[in-house]
Amino acid sequence: MKHTKRLYGTLIFLFAFLVFAFFYTGHTEKVAKNKIPKVGVLQLMSHPALDQINKGLDDTLKKHGYINGKNIKIEFQNAQGDQSNLRTISKQFVEDNVDVAVGIATPSVQSLKNATSSIPIVMGAVTDPKGFGIIPSNTKPGGNITGVSDQAPLESQLKLIKQIMPDLKTLGIVYTSSDMSATTEMKAMKKLAEKNNIQVKVSSISNVNDLQQVATNLSENSQAIFVPTDNTVASGMKLLSSIAGKQNVPVFPAATTMVKDGGLATIGLSQYELGQKTGDDVIKILRGKGKPATMPVTFIKKGHLILNEKKAKELNIQFPDSLVKKAQKEGKIIK
Structure with a gap:
């Protein structure tokens, strides 16, 4: 009899534990799913070409259902062509623990690279990423950086x-x-x-x-x-x-x-199209469908x-x- 009671007690405890574990796991999964991703966008300065890249990025995110302030937080910063601003903003993105950092123009990407080796970085138009020493290979970047080249024809x-x-x-x-x-x-x-x-x-x-x-x-x-x-x-x-x-x-x-x-x-090249391609890379990373290390740099030929x-x-x-x-x-x- 004692053994039977002890067995029932053990079974009740196990059942309660499994129920708790089920609901707790479901809750944590729900929290993870509801987490609003953060994207930091660092633009070197304002002029039509770079502005068009940023617009292409924004429109692509919207097209795929990412609405700023609703299900994504986009932190856009303009460095106004100042190197100290680039460093400060890059550091801030790291402190804010953004999920993806986007650099529009080469100096922006270089600054982000100097700030972090773990947060995914997407290049929004860098002419020669490998030649500039930003990544070891344009086809297999191997680190936390990938993106789009704006090499002119x-x-x-x-x-x-x-x-x-x-x-x-x-x-x-x-x-x-x-x-x-x-x-x-x-x-x-x-x-x-x-x-x-x-x-x-x-x-x-x-x-x-x-x-x-x-x-x-x-x-x-x-x-x-x-x-x-x-x-x-x-x-x-x-x-x-x-x-x-x-x-x-x-x-x-x-x-x-x-x-x-x-x-x-x-x-x-269409700067707007460069921004669209940049947005595609950001979306792949956010959705877990790609990692910078294995995502080749995009070169637009036409x-x-x-x-x-x-x-x-x-x-x-x-x-x-x-x-x-x-x-x-x-x-x-x-x-």
């Missing part, structure tokens, strides 16, 4: 310049000396142009305050000016275009958004043809009919 861009200006002999290039992406593209375009028997005149700036003098000098000594993917020059694109325009010198930018600000034409018809009229330049038709069919014409 330089060969297509030079071909476009030659189509519009078949007698081009001198090409000026302006870039920011501290911008790794701009420096990389400057060197590549210089090499391509010289292979095509085009003399290249290169000028660098330290900040946007240098742009007026450099633009004036290049405009007086070049038939056209090329601008690589450069955040600082992009912020002063209207000034550059205005100065060059006084000498009837067209400006060919790498970024599509810079055409609207006074560039003549480009075959460039550029978009953008022609600024208004600027062409100002410069007395006639676009070839074939380019106009192509832009009408699969690109964009700014009038």
Whole structure:
């Protein structure tokens, strides 16, 4: 009898324990499911190209059901081009324990990398991640960083310049000396142009305050000016275009958004699409469908043809009919 009572007591205890464990586990799973993920977005500065990347990111998150303040917390910070701000914000993201950190532009990613080796980081447009030492491999990053490259289709861009200006002999290039992406593209375009028997005149700036003098000098000594993917020059694109325009010198930018600000034409990547691809990576990580270590960097191969018809009229330049038709069919014409 004693053994029977003891057995019943043991069974009752086990049943109670299992019931408690079931409900406790269910509760913790519910808490985990209800956890609102946090995404920190660090943008280097404000100008149309970087703003479009951020918009593409936001729209992609919304498209997949992530509504800021409802089921996701997006902490957006703009460093205003200041290195100390980059460091402070990166440190804050780590202290806030964000689930994913997004760096828009190379300096933002570098700052986030210096701040954490554990929190997933998604690059929102870095020209050459492996070459810049951000990751050991573009196909197998191997750490906590992956994302999207904004490497411009330089060969297509030079071909476009030659189509519009078949007698081009001198090409000026302006870039920011501290911008790794701009420096990389400057060197590549210089090499391509010289292979095509085009003399290249290169000028660098330290900040946007240098742009007026450099633009004036290049405009007086070049038939056209090329601008690589450069955040600082992009912020002063209207000034550059205005100065060059006084000498009837067209400006060919790498970024599509810079055409609207006074560039003549480009075959460039869509910054909005770069933001969309960045958002795709963020979603994969948040949903546990991918880890940065095994997620290859995304390279967008196809550029978009953008022609600024208004600027062409100002410069007395006639676009070839074939380019106009192509832009009408699969690109964009700014009038």
